[in-house]
Amino acid sequence: MRNLGVYIEINGEQTLVGNITGEAYTDATFKYDSEFMNASYGAPISISLPFQEESFTAENTRTFFESLLPEGFSRRAVADWIKTDEKDYLSILAGLGRECLGAIKIAEGGVLSDAHYEKLTKAQVKSLAAEGATRSTQILMETHLSLTGASGKVGLYYDPKGKWYLPKGDAPSTHIVKQSHVRLDRIVLNEQLCMLTAKNIGIDVPESFIVNVGGGEDSDVLYATKRYDRDLNGVKEIDGLLVPLRLHQEDFAQAMGIAAEDKYEKQPIGYMKKMFDLIKKHSSNPIEDQSKLLERIIFNFLIGNTDCHLKNYALLYSPDLKSVRLSPAYDIVSTRVYNSIPEMSFYIGGELDINNINRDSFIKSAEDVGLSNRVVETTFDRLSDRFEKSLKEAAESLTNSGFVAAKKLKNDILKTGGYSHLK
Incomplete structure (x- = not known):
C-alpha cells in the first residue's frame, strides 16, 4: 500500500491536507485529513475536490493530481529514469512532488526539511x-x-x-x-x-x-x-x-474536474460557457475577472494562439486560501506562425477553426457565456483597435534589445493570426 502525503503552504507554513493511498496508480484515492477540514485555516485545495468525509474516486484523484505533472517528453523521460510506466502518475508524483505549480507539495514518507x-x-x-x-x-x-x-x-x-x-x-x-x-x-x-x-x-x-x-x-x-x-x-x-x-493555484481543467487529456474541446460541449461559469461562481470579484477572461480569449484569437486550452487559464488563491481570483495570463505563443492546425482549443460562437472566427463569432458567444452583446462588442473593438500598435511597440522594444528577428515575427503574426482576417 502506497501512502503519499499531500501538503499545502498556508501563510508560509506547511500543513497536511490529506493523503493519497492505494496499491497502485489505478486504484489510488485521495482523502482529506479530518483535522485540516475542521481547522479554521482549512479550505478545499480544488473546486473539484470539495470537503467530504469519504475518499474521492480513483478517477477524480487522478484528474486533479496528474495535472501537477509535466507532459510529453519530460514525463516520458522521468518515467524511464525511475523505471515505471508513463501512466503511473503516482510514482512520478512521488518523485517530483516537492515543488509543484502553486502551493501543493507531495511527499511519500513525510516532508523533508532540507x-x-x-x-x-x-x-x-x-x-x-x-x-x-x-x-x-x-x-x-x-x-x-x-x-x-x-x-x-x-x-x-x-x-x-x-x-x-x-x-x-x-x-x-x-x-x-x-x-x-x-x-x-x-x-x-x-x-x-x-x-x-x-x-x-x-x-x-x-x-x-x-x-x-x-x-x-x-x-x-x-x-x-x-x-x-x-x-x-x-x-x-x-x-x-x-x-x-508559495501561493496556491489551480488551472481551469483541475477546477472543472476535467482530465489533462481532455483540455481541448473536440466536440461542442460548452467549454467557454463552463469557463465563465467557473469565474461567476467562485471568483472573489466575478465582474472584473469575467472581463479579464474575455480579453484573454479575444487576445489569443488576435495573436493566433490556438494552444490556449483549459490548462493555460488558472485561478490564484490568497495566502490563506479564503479567496480566489483569475491568475495573470501565461503561456501565450502565436502558434499560427508555425502553420499549426487552425483549430482553436475550444469553440467560440460555434466555430473552432480560427479562419472562420471573427467579431460576429464572439458576439454570438455572448449569450452562451452570460455577457451582453454590447460588452463583447466593446471589448473586441477595443482590443482589435489597439492590437497592431501594441504588437509593433513590443517588436521595436525587442529589436532595440538586439533581437532583430522580432520584426519578421511581428509581420508573420499579422499575416497568420486571427487579426489578419479582420481587415
Missing part, C-alpha cells in the same frame, strides 16, 4: 539553454520539481543582482525558465513578443524576460517568467536569499 540553493555559473546556464528538454528533465529529477506542461522547463531562483540558483530539497523557486524548442523556430522570442504585446494592450501578465547567454540564437536563449504563484514578501532566508511564499 533546503538550499546552489549557485549556477554562466556556463551552467548556457548548457541549460543549449541542451534542450533532456537537460531540463534531468534537473526535474535532481531537484524534485514538478512543472506542468509539454515544453522543457525548470524552476530556478533569480536574485535582484541577476544571479541564478538551482533550488534543492524544499527550497522554492522564483522563476519558471523554458528552453527553445527544436521544431519551433524562435519560440522564446515568440513568447516574449506575445507577452509584451499583451502587456501593452492592457492584459495582466507576469514579468518575463529573455536570458541571452550567447549570440541570441535559439541555443543561446532561455525564456524566464517570474512566478505569480510566489510572493517575495516572506521573512525567512536560505543561504542568504529571501525565501518566497
Whole structure:
C-alpha cells in the first residue's frame, strides 16, 4: 500500500491536507485529513475536490493530481529514469512532488526539511539553454520539481543582482525558465513578443524576460517568467536569499474536474460557457475577472494562439486560501506562425477553426457565456483597435534589445493570426 502525503503552504507554513493511498496508480484515492477540514485555516485545495468525509474516486484523484505533472517528453523521460510506466502518475508524483505549480507539495514518507540553493555559473546556464528538454528533465529529477506542461522547463531562483540558483530539497523557486524548442523556430522570442504585446494592450501578465547567454540564437536563449504563484514578501532566508511564499493555484481543467487529456474541446460541449461559469461562481470579484477572461480569449484569437486550452487559464488563491481570483495570463505563443492546425482549443460562437472566427463569432458567444452583446462588442473593438500598435511597440522594444528577428515575427503574426482576417 502506497501512502503519499499531500501538503499545502498556508501563510508560509506547511500543513497536511490529506493523503493519497492505494496499491497502485489505478486504484489510488485521495482523502482529506479530518483535522485540516475542521481547522479554521482549512479550505478545499480544488473546486473539484470539495470537503467530504469519504475518499474521492480513483478517477477524480487522478484528474486533479496528474495535472501537477509535466507532459510529453519530460514525463516520458522521468518515467524511464525511475523505471515505471508513463501512466503511473503516482510514482512520478512521488518523485517530483516537492515543488509543484502553486502551493501543493507531495511527499511519500513525510516532508523533508532540507533546503538550499546552489549557485549556477554562466556556463551552467548556457548548457541549460543549449541542451534542450533532456537537460531540463534531468534537473526535474535532481531537484524534485514538478512543472506542468509539454515544453522543457525548470524552476530556478533569480536574485535582484541577476544571479541564478538551482533550488534543492524544499527550497522554492522564483522563476519558471523554458528552453527553445527544436521544431519551433524562435519560440522564446515568440513568447516574449506575445507577452509584451499583451502587456501593452492592457492584459495582466507576469514579468518575463529573455536570458541571452550567447549570440541570441535559439541555443543561446532561455525564456524566464517570474512566478505569480510566489510572493517575495516572506521573512525567512536560505543561504542568504529571501525565501518566497508559495501561493496556491489551480488551472481551469483541475477546477472543472476535467482530465489533462481532455483540455481541448473536440466536440461542442460548452467549454467557454463552463469557463465563465467557473469565474461567476467562485471568483472573489466575478465582474472584473469575467472581463479579464474575455480579453484573454479575444487576445489569443488576435495573436493566433490556438494552444490556449483549459490548462493555460488558472485561478490564484490568497495566502490563506479564503479567496480566489483569475491568475495573470501565461503561456501565450502565436502558434499560427508555425502553420499549426487552425483549430482553436475550444469553440467560440460555434466555430473552432480560427479562419472562420471573427467579431460576429464572439458576439454570438455572448449569450452562451452570460455577457451582453454590447460588452463583447466593446471589448473586441477595443482590443482589435489597439492590437497592431501594441504588437509593433513590443517588436521595436525587442529589436532595440538586439533581437532583430522580432520584426519578421511581428509581420508573420499579422499575416497568420486571427487579426489578419479582420481587415
